[in-house]
Amino acid sequence: MPIYDFRCEDCGHKFTLLMGISERDKVTCPRCGSKKVSQLITGCAVQVKGGGGCGGGRTGSGSAGG
Numbered sequence: 001m002p003i004y005d006f007r008c009e010d011c012g013h014k015f016t017l018l019m020g021i022s023e024r025d026k027v028t029c030p031r032c033g034s035k036k037v038s039q040l041i042t043g044c045a046v047q048v049k050g051g052g053g054c055g056g057g058r059t060g061s062g063s064a065g066g
């Protein structure tokens, strides 16, 4: 099950939820209970110019493993 990050547009509270895709529609802010929450983009969905971002890439020597 994927993890989604949300941000409340009313109080600005950020929170992470573990839920199915179909449940994203009924997300409410755990702090103020507002339904005005916007989903944040997480993971490697963002393309960063010049590498980096996704914390992978080859940075010379030294491998931290998986």
Ligand SMILES: [Zn+2]
Pocket: 008, 009, 010, 011, 012, 013, 029, 030, 031, 032, 033, 034
């Ligand atoms: Zn809120």
